[in-house]
Amino acid sequence: MDRRTDFLVIGSGIAGLRAAIGLADAGDVLLLTKADPTESNTGYAQGGIAAALGADDAPDLHYADTMAAGDGLCVPDAVRVLVDDGPRYVDELIGWGVRFDRDAQGGIALAREAAHTVRRVLHATDATGRELARALWMKALTVPRLTVLNHVRAVELLLADGHCAGARYVPGAAGELRAGDIRAGVTLLATGGAGQVFSDTTNPAVATSDGVCLAWKAGARVADMEFVQFHPTALAVPGAPRVLLSEALRGEGARLLNASGEAFMARYETEGDLAPRDRVSRAMLRESRRTGQPVYLSLGHLDPALVHARFPTASASCRLVGLDLARDLIPVGPAAHYMMGGVETDLWGRTTVPGLFAAGEVACTGVHGANRLASNSLLEGLVFGARAALAMTQPPASGRMAGEVREVDSTLARAHGRASSCARPAEGAVRRRMWDAVGVERHGDALREAVAALTEWQAAIDAPAHAMRTPDEWRLLSLVTVGRLVAAAALRRTESRGGHYRGDFPARDDVHWLAHIAERKRDTDS
Numbered sequence: 001m002d003r004r005t006d007f008l009v010i011g012s013g014i015a016g017l018r019a020a021i022g023l024a025d026a027g028d029v030l031l032l033t034k035a036d037p038t039e040s041n042t043g044y045a046q047g048g049i050a051a052a053l054g055a056d057d058a059p060d061l062h063y064a065d066t067m068a069a070g071d072g073l074c075v076p077d078a079v080r081v082l083v084d085d086g087p088r089y090v091d092e093l094i095g096w097g098v099r100f101d102r103d104a105q106g107g108i109a110l111a112r113e114a115a116h117t118v119r120r121v122l123h124a125t126d127a128t129g130r131e132l133a134r135a136l137w138m139k140a141l142t143v144p145r146l147t148v149l150n151h152v153r154a155v156e157l158l159l160a161d162g163h164c165a166g167a168r169y170v171p172g173a174a175g176e177l178r179a180g181d182i183r184a185g186v187t188l189l190a191t192g193g194a195g196q197v198f199s200d201t202t203n204p205a206v207a208t209s210d211g212v213c214l215a216w217k218a219g220a221r222v223a224d225m226e227f228v229q230f231h232p233t234a235l236a237v238p239g240a241p242r243v244l245l246s247e248a249l250r251g252e253g254a255r256l257l258n259a260s261g262e263a264f265m266a267r268y269e270t271e272g273d274l275a276p277r278d279r280v281s282r283a284m285l286r287e288s289r290r291t292g293q294p295v296y297l298s299l300g301h302l303d304p305a306l307v308h309a310r311f312p313t314a315s316a317s318c319r320l321v322g323l324d325l326a327r328d329l330i331p332v333g334p335a336a337h338y339m340m341g342g343v344e345t346d347l348w349g350r351t352t353v354p355g356l357f358a359a360g361e362v363a364c365t366g367v368h369g370a371n372r373l374a375s376n377s378l379l380e381g382l383v384f385g386a387r388a389a390l391a392m393t394q395p396p397a398s399g400r401m402a403g404e405v406r407e408v409d410s411t412l413a414r415a416h417g418r419a420s421s422c423a424r425p426a427e428g429a430v431r432r433r434m435w436d437a438v439g440v441e442r443h444g445d446a447l448r449e450a451v452a453a454l455t456e457w458q459a460a461i462d463a464p465a466h467a468m469r470t471p472d473e474w475r476l477l478s479l480v481t482v483g484r485l486v487a488a489a490a491l492r493r494t495e496s497r498g499g500h501y502r503g504d505f506p507a508r509d510d511v512h513w514l515a516h517i518a519e520r521k522r523d524t525d526s
Contacts, residue, residue: 001180005030005147007392008166008184010154010211014129014378015360015385016190017136018089022389024143030182031140031148034172034191035206048123048248049132049382050375051090052083054110057118059083066376069115069276070369071498072514073224075403078367081347082376085383090122093382098135100124113251113374114274121375126246126311132378154210155474157187157218157356163396164218164356172471186355186392189215189343190385193361194228197483198336198439199431202234202244208475209482211362215343216481216521221352223364223401223518224341225482226489226500229372230440231337232256232280233297235317235330242335243317245297247374250274252310253302256284257329259293278371278499281334281440288333296329334440338377340368340499341489344518349388350399352520359388366401366516370498404515408492409522424460425453427472430479438487443503447491454484489517 006027009016016031023029052062062083067074094100094108100122101109110119124131140146151172158166158181166184191211195203216222233249233256234242250256250273258264268283269275275283284295299307304326308315311325318325343351343358345365351358360381367380437443437450457480461473469477495509496502 001178002183003030003180004183006185008032008182008187009190010167010188010214011190011192011360011362012148013190013192013360013381014132014136015381015388016188017133017140018382018385019188019190019359019389019392020146021136021139021143022386023392024145026393027145027185029143029146030184031146032152032154032167032169032182033148033150034153034210035151048111048113048121048128048375049090049378050116050121050373051086051379052120053087053090053108053122054118054120057120059087061117062086062120065116066367066373067369069371069373071371071508072369072510073227073366073497073516074369075366075401077402078347078365081387082367082379082383085387086379089382089386090379093132093135096135096139098124099131111248111251113247114271114280115276115373121248121251123248125309126248126313129378153471153474154214155469157214157353158183159218159353163354167214170469170471170474186357186396188349188388188392189356189358189362190360190381191362194339194482194486195336197431197434197479197486198228199428199435200234200242200334200439201336202231202242203336208478209339209362210478211358212342212485213478213481215351215353215356215358216485218353218356219521220356221344221407221518221520222342222485223344223405223516224366224370224489225339225485225519226493226517227340227368227370227498228336228438228486229277229338229340229499230281230334232277232284232334233332234335234337235321236294236333237321237323237331240321244335244337245314245317245330245332246311247277249297249299249311249314254297254299255301256280256332257296257298258287258291259296260291264295276371277374278501282501284332284334285440294331295333297332298329299326300329302326336435336439338372340364340370340372341486344401344405346399346401347387348391348399349384350391350397352398352400354396354398357388357392359384364401366403370500401516401518405518406515407518407520425457425476425480427476427479430454430457430476430483434483434487438483438490441501441503442490444491447487450487451484451491454480454487458484485519489519492517
């Protein structure tokens with residue numbers, strides 16, 4: 001079934017919803033969501049949303065913390081937009097009915113997380129994302145010209161004279177609509193992250209980086225794909241999902257212990273348990289290798305009643321596997337959590353393809369640099385979703401990320417050898433290959449083998465016609481395409497910085513690598 005609309009928004013997380021609300025008075029808005037409307041990375045965000053609202057805080061302090069976490073690659077103008085506009089848009093959320101936790105005096109309760117120098121994280125217990133999604137959906141329901149299509153998957157961006165003119169869609173696994181085209185004046189990608197590219201992830205099943213795949217296939221540039229954030233504290237019980245245990249736990253005093261009950265982080269990092277996420281993840285792996293045993297999160301020294309009241313989501317997750325969050329040692333380990341890279345945009349969400357915008361985790365504005373500051377992700381979706389909506393009502397233009405960006409030859413991956421077979425892979429094999437070769441610690445030989453395998457797999461998956469692809473095949477296409485982009489970028493960057501760590505190049509190299517790597521699809525690419 002073919003449709004027409006003024007504005008097409010693909011994705012129903014914080015960025016997509018805020019943009020759709022912002023477009024309310026500008027024309028007809030059609031929002032596509034792959035699953036149920038509330039199923040997104042936003043809803044799984046436990047920790048909170050950062051904004052300089054405290055009496056001891058200021059945008060300049062938030063700016064400094066964000067720049068430090070980004071390890072030299074944050075785009076200063078993007079960070080300035082984030083921290084300056086953040087308080088205004090968070091106040092707007094409060095006005096729309098978001099129920100943030102309050103302190104004893106009735107003010108907004110602020111938490112501290114790793115790499116923040118002050119308390120600036122607003123939260124709704126440890127289910128902040130769910131609360132934001134609830135309030136934004138309630139607000140969206142008041143938008144008279146907004147239509148929502150559930151259980152449909154965008155599979156191709158439509159192009160006309162080099163401009164994005166909408167998208168082609170197919171029904172999802174539970175969808176009832178027939179396939180069709182949506183012709184749109186302007187299109188926004190707000191499809192979220194890529195955690196499912198890896199076997200170990202905190203992300204929901206829908207986080208398959210479809211937006212990056214769509215933009216790449218349409219010729220848009222992607223950037224910083226090597227920078228993946230691995231959250232250090234995912235529940236690590238064999239056979240159980242890798243559930244996120246929020247960094248706010250450590251912000252409130254939880255400690256990382258080894259199997260002997262020793263606090264070990266000071267051995268590796270001066271900031272201890274509150275060091276940046278990438279360094280905590282690597283320290284945990286090293287301690288586990290040193291001892292030959294798992295590592296644990298402990299809240300046993302805290303008041304049990306307060307632990308369960310402050311962290312009901314984490315408490316419930318532990319209870320499902322027979323653990324008491326407040327009393328037991330909780331086995332934890334790193335898991336893929338957040339993509340700093342994505343579809344390259346300017347400060348208004350414009351991509352390098354006119355008429356195509358991106359906002360939220362699918363986008364790369366440069367605001368996170370090489371390593372995201374905790375709780376800046378929801379803020380980014382909020383701020384840049386709102387800015388994208390403003391820009392989408394303006395004449396078409398293409399955007400570029402600020403700072404030094406090196407565009408590389410997208411055919412580079414083909415020079416690194418070939419896999420032994422070009423048979424279509426199983427999804428599990430793709431995700432395990434990404435975790436083993438492109439995970440927390442990376443090495444050149446494994447990366448070369450991964451790039452070769454992913455390149456051959458991508459060619460095999462690209463072969464069927466659209467009409468022949470099942471929902472699982474579309475999902476696999478996204479995973480393999482984006483996996484290859486991540487692995488190829490990680491192979492190119494011969495240094496260690498932020499979330500990207502090369503065991504064969506363990507030092508940061510500002511002489512050669514103080515730049516963003518960007519890539520676009522060539523006509524010769526599959």
